Amino acid sequence: MGVEGIGARVARKEDKRFLMGQGKYTDDMFVPGMRYAAFVRSPHAHAKIRSIDTSAAEEMPGVIGVLNGKQMLDDGIGNLICGWMIHSKDGSPMKMGAWRPLAHDTVRYVGDAVAVVVADTMGEARDGAEAVVVDYDVLPAVTDAVKALGTGQPQLHPEAPGNLIYDWEIGDGAATDAAIAAAAHVTEMKIVNNRLAPNPMEPRAALGIYDSAEDHYTCYTTSQNPHVARLVMSAFYNVAPENKLRVIAPDVGGGFGSKIYIYPEEIVCLWASKRTGVPVKWTSDRTEAFLTDAHGRDHVSTVKMAFDANNRVTALKVDTIANFGAYMSLFSSAVPTYLYATLLSGQYNFPAIHANVRAVYTNTVAVDAYRGAGRPEATYLLERTMETAARELGVSPAELRRINFIRSFPHQTPVIMNYDAGDYEASLEAAMAAADWAGFPARKAEAAGRGMKRGIGMSCYIEACGIAPSAAVGSLGAGVGLWESAEVRVNAVGTVEVLTGSHSHGQGHETTFAQLVADRFGVPLDSVSIVHGDTDKVQMGMGTYGSRSGAVGMSAVVKALDKVEAKAKKIAAHLMEADESDIVIENGALKVAGTDKSVPWFQMALAAYTAHNLPSGMEPGLKEGAFYDPANFTFPAGCYIAEVEIDPETGKTKIVQFVAADDFGNIINPMIVEGQVHGGIAQGIGQALLEGVHYDPETGQLLTASYMDYTMPRADDLPSFQVSHQVTPCPNNPLGIKGCGEAGAIGSPPALMNAITDAIGNNDLTMPATPQKVWAAARAATN
Amino acid sequence: MYATSYHRASSVADAVKLQSASDEAKYVSGGMTLIPTMKQRLAAPSDLVDLRHVAEMKGISVNGSRVRIGAATTHYEVSSSAELKAACPAISHLAAHIGDPHVRHMGTIGGSIANNDPAADYPSAMLALGATIITNTREISAGDFFTGLFETALEEGEIVVAVTFDAPAKAGYSKFPNPASRYAMAGVFVTKAGDGSVRVAVTGAGSNGVFRHAGLEAALAANWSADAAAGVDIDATDLLSDLHGSAEYRANLVKVMAKRAVAAA
Numbered sequence A: 001m002g003v004e005g006i007g008a009r010v011a012r013k014e015d016k017r018f019l020m021g022q023g024k025y026t027d028d029m030f031v032p033g034m035r036y037a038a039f040v041r042s043p044h045a046h047a048k049i050r051s052i053d054t055s056a057a058e059e060m061p062g063v064i065g066v067l068n069g070k071q072m073l074d075d076g077i078g079n080l081i082c083g084w085m086i087h088s089k090d091g092s093p094m095k096m097g098a099w100r101p102l103a104h105d106t107v108r109y110v111g112d113a114v115a116v117v118v119a120d121t122m123g124e125a126r127d128g129a130e131a132v133v134v135d136y137d138v139l140p141a142v143t144d145a146v147k148a149l150g151t152g153q154p155q156l157h158p159e160a161p162g163n164l165i166y167d168w169e170i171g172d173g174a175a176t177d178a179a180i181a182a183a184a185h186v187t188e189m190k191i192v193n194n195r196l197a198p199n200p201m202e203p204r205a206a207l208g209i210y211d212s213a214e215d216h217y218t219c220y221t222t223s224q225n226p227h228v229a230r231l232v233m234s235a236f237y238n239v240a241p242e243n244k245l246r247v248i249a250p251d252v253g254g255g256f257g258s259k260i261y262i263y264p265e266e267i268v269c270l271w272a273s274k275r276t277g278v279p280v281k282w283t284s285d286r287t288e289a290f291l292t293d294a295h296g297r298d299h300v301s302t303v304k305m306a307f308d309a310n311n312r313v314t315a316l317k318v319d320t321i322a323n324f325g326a327y328m329s330l331f332s333s334a335v336p337t338y339l340y341a342t343l344l345s346g347q348y349n350f351p352a353i354h355a356n357v358r359a360v361y362t363n364t365v366a367v368d369a370y371r372g373a374g375r376p377e378a379t380y381l382l383e384r385t386m387e388t389a390a391r392e393l394g395v396s397p398a399e400l401r402r403i404n405f406i407r408s409f410p411h412q413t414p415v416i417m418n419y420d421a422g423d424y425e426a427s428l429e430a431a432m433a434a435a436d437w438a439g440f441p442a443r444k445a446e447a448a449g450r451g452m453k454r455g456i457g458m459s460c461y462i463e464a465c466g467i468a469p470s471a472a473v474g475s476l477g478a479g480v481g482l483w484e485s486a487e488v489r490v491n492a493v494g495t496v497e498v499l500t501g502s503h504s505h506g507q508g509h510e511t512t513f514a515q516l517v518a519d520r521f522g523v524p525l526d527s528v529s530i531v532h533g534d535t536d537k538v539q540m541g542m543g544t545y546g547s548r549s550g551a552v553g554m555s556a557v558v559k560a561l562d563k564v565e566a567k568a569k570k571i572a573a574h575l576m577e578a579d580e581s582d583i584v585i586e587n588g589a590l591k592v593a594g595t596d597k598s599v600p601w602f603q604m605a606l607a608a609y610t611a612h613n614l615p616s617g618m619e620p621g622l623k624e625g626a627f628y629d630p631a632n633f634t635f636p637a638g639c640y641i642a643e644v645e646i647d648p649e650t651g652k653t654k655i656v657q658f659v660a661a662d663d664f665g666n667i668i669n670p671m672i673v674e675g676q677v678h679g680g681i682a683q684g685i686g687q688a689l690l691e692g693v694h695y696d697p698e699t700g701q702l703l704t705a706s707y708m709d710y711t712m713p714r715a716d717d718l719p720s721f722q723v724s725h726q727v728t729p730c731p732n733n734p735l736g737i738k739g740c741g742e743a744g745a746i747g748s749p750p751a752l753m754n755a756i757t758d759a760i761g762n763n764d765l766t767m768p769a770t771p772q773k774v775w776a777a778a779r780a781a782t783n
Numbered sequence B: 001m002y003a004t005s006y007h008r009a010s011s012v013a014d015a016v017k018l019q020s021a022s023d024e025a026k027y028v029s030g031g032m033t034l035i036p037t038m039k040q041r042l043a044a045p046s047d048l049v050d051l052r053h054v055a056e057m058k059g060i061s062v063n064g065s066r067v068r069i070g071a072a073t074t075h076y077e078v079s080s081s082a083e084l085k086a087a088c089p090a091i092s093h094l095a096a097h098i099g100d101p102h103v104r105h106m107g108t109i110g111g112s113i114a115n116n117d118p119a120a121d122y123p124s125a126m127l128a129l130g131a132t133i134i135t136n137t138r139e140i141s142a143g144d145f146f147t148g149l150f151e152t153a154l155e156e157g158e159i160v161v162a163v164t165f166d167a168p169a170k171a172g173y174s175k176f177p178n179p180a181s182r183y184a185m186a187g188v189f190v191t192k193a194g195d196g197s198v199r200v201a202v203t204g205a206g207s208n209g210v211f212r213h214a215g216l217e218a219a220l221a222a223n224w225s226a227d228a229a230a231g232v233d234i235d236a237t238d239l240l241s242d243l244h245g246s247a248e249y250r251a252n253l254v255k256v257m258a259k260r261a262v263a264a265a
């Protein structure tokens, strides 16, 4: 591997600028003449707009424009869209209501934008926004998805009667029902997956710059996928054709999914820049982020898990209601379907599975993918149920899982996925050893002596990363292909630039992608630069989400490196009058194997560009591009164990140990992978113990709109994590990697909830397991 | 935030003069409550009169058992004063658990009690210590000072200059923090004076702000022990109920925190 190559713990190249406060984020961009936008937002969860009076605002100091949704409609700006078509089981297409960037007729959640004020300063823009008078006819609101499906409920969109977007199913219903009827034991549960706010450290921002001379737009934005943003804004929102629209996502401070989507604000900034003739910048504040960033999760499900007399699983039946909020966000439809129900087989050999999913409109902000996207919901449902089944059957949780593990690969599940490789027992063993599972009873007894209730719980997760094979997702309704692109440019002095269509917003691409090059050519890491995030610099790409940058993005880099290597060897062979097949690349030089002949890497590069002495017919230069379309998803899997102590007097949970044993396939940089796992677990612990979005059920007001009420995990909420890796290389991509970005958030919630319910002896507990809830559940168990 | 003008007062009299010069002026101490409120545009003072540099409002003095804490003293100073830790460690312990290091280095005791947030820590200490609140015009007993949610006996323009109290024989504070804000969901300050009299003040839990708990006081006066606190019935009727804790849960926390405060005293 070398000190900088694949497998090395290289410190992150990008951290210097981040740690020194010298990152360049969208809000750091200043261009001449730039002005500020503030949005007028609905204070009501559901209302008709009777009128908008902007006259007072227009007279405010510094205000240069007040724009509304009717003007946007007049200018032909299109509706926001959901880009993945799901068909209901009756064959009808999903029922998508119109989402206008600025509402002109009806508002459907608190925070829905109705107008924008552009002014000289941010303060003046806000003053102006406060002076806009909107006359609303307030309508009843509904925030709960189960309730929204009922009769007599407020209706959000005429396109979706009963607020039902789709009623979708997967798997064999008849076989599943038959297996349940014949089962020796059936475990039944109701599972609620709590709604979360994504909370990236950097709030969203956008800067729209219209150049009237060129009729060209530039958009700086906090995006995880600038090319997708450009595609969607030109093809659907009618902002500008792709060649007239440049999208730049500079440093981006975290996304967790919430920055995949194209939101109203960036479209409005671009459009307002043309309307007002000045560059327009908007930066979200934290409350706006809570109100308008797409939320995650929010499922209510029932589940039946059937077993035969030997404790083997025979069937799984799931019914899920997914809250989509007021509008269908860009990838929302795929989350509770192809990113969720296709993972319901977990690590287990289920002969039959059937899942039914209903997607529902409510008067809340849109819900879309959030770290894990569907897989945390699937894992939570399965692993809570598996643990409960073990308790009901009187089998140890590890034993029940072992009995049911899939052990031969490839494995076709009943729900589309074909698992390529894995060793679930290896992770289970590693986790149990690290957690000293066998020593738990003694620790529990010792804790009881101190008046503490100690519990232990596990979760064996699987997820699908490396999204995704384009033809496969296309056949399932995706509006785009999910390949990735790369270009490798070797400069005349031998330094290397790698252009990738994936995007780093905390993942460390600038380091790990460079390690691939250092490993391949033996050049110093410092001589390799990674270029991403700008549609004018980088060829079309699909961005970063779904733990795809490694498995898909790096695979594209490898393909391009293969081409560069082949040409470099040809050049070197020609220079040394050797046979191309005898050339090896080592320590920054191209050598003739078994001889002392060698050409330094930089000299070969120079030769490529001087073109004085190239093999006949060879084009000058050394630059190669590649597109990589994966053959399959990848399947990271692992086992997490949580051990907790509950103070029965207050219900406070202390995590006394947390073990993660993950199989991510081959690993490029273990330090970065561990960081991803740590961050993921922190968010998983957040979901399990701390975080939860609450809307007032009557008024639809967001009750958790600041950190006074929304509990973000803090350092002292978290234990030190024990992390280990088991490796079964992924057979389907050149590096054998699977992806690690989301596992922590996927595997940890059920492990914690299994541990807490074990400690208190009451399985009736929902996330987040706040002190109040745990106290009440513990009391109910002892009474 | 709306535009505002900043003034630095050099004395209490100067502060009063600056404040009275405008209808919409407000005092600012640590700004840890006021500035976020202004950023959210929920407060819009035309002028801010900064009290942190007024010498007579700063510092801690301990004379025998008599303690005086200037209103502009930060939570950090209260938490780390050796004199105070010797005389009344419970109040130093309380201050050490307010917010985070940033907040403790900026926020002041005067600002905290003038604000009288129903979940703030200091009001319970003031009540349980039988403190006297010294203002620029008068002295007010803590029992008369805290009058409701974010309400105090302060008149318009009146400044808290200092607080004084006699260090009790025993004192303890225990707080169960709100998981999100880390303010008190229930905080109980217990004191036992040299003459054996007991005061128990509860913050974070009352629907009308900080209050003294007669039942706990009677039980602890009879028997100063955690067990005695455990035997008291806490009525949930007038307790707060919100997203984070029902009145019933808070009633439980009041009892548990009372036990722990006595154990720590």
Ligand SMILES: Cc1cc2nc3c(=O)[nH]c(=O)nc-3n(C[C@H](O)[C@H](O)[C@H](O)COP(=O)(O)OP(=O)(O)OC[C@H]3O[C@@H](n4cnc5c(N)ncnc54)[C@H](O)[C@@H]3O)c2cc1C
Pocket (backbone or CB within 6 Å): B026, B027, B028, B029, B030, B031, B032, B033, B034, B035, B051, B071, B072, B097, B098, B099, B100, B103, B106, B107, B108, B109, B110, B111, B112, B114, B115, B117, B119, B120, B121, B122, B154, B158, B159, B160, B161, B181, B182, B183, B184
């Ligand atoms: C993140 C965070 C966490 C916090 N956690 C806690 C916690 O756990 N427990 C807790 O108790 N508090 C907590 N606080 C509040 C903190 O203690 C504040 O410092 C305190 O409430 C206000 O004090 P201040 O000096 O900052 O007052 P300021 O914010 O400056 O003023 C508050 C109010 O009091 C008035 N005022 C200020 N000084 C005087 C005076 N001398 N006389 C008369 N009026 C005055 C002001 O005009 C204003 O109306 C937290 C605050 C933050 C930001």
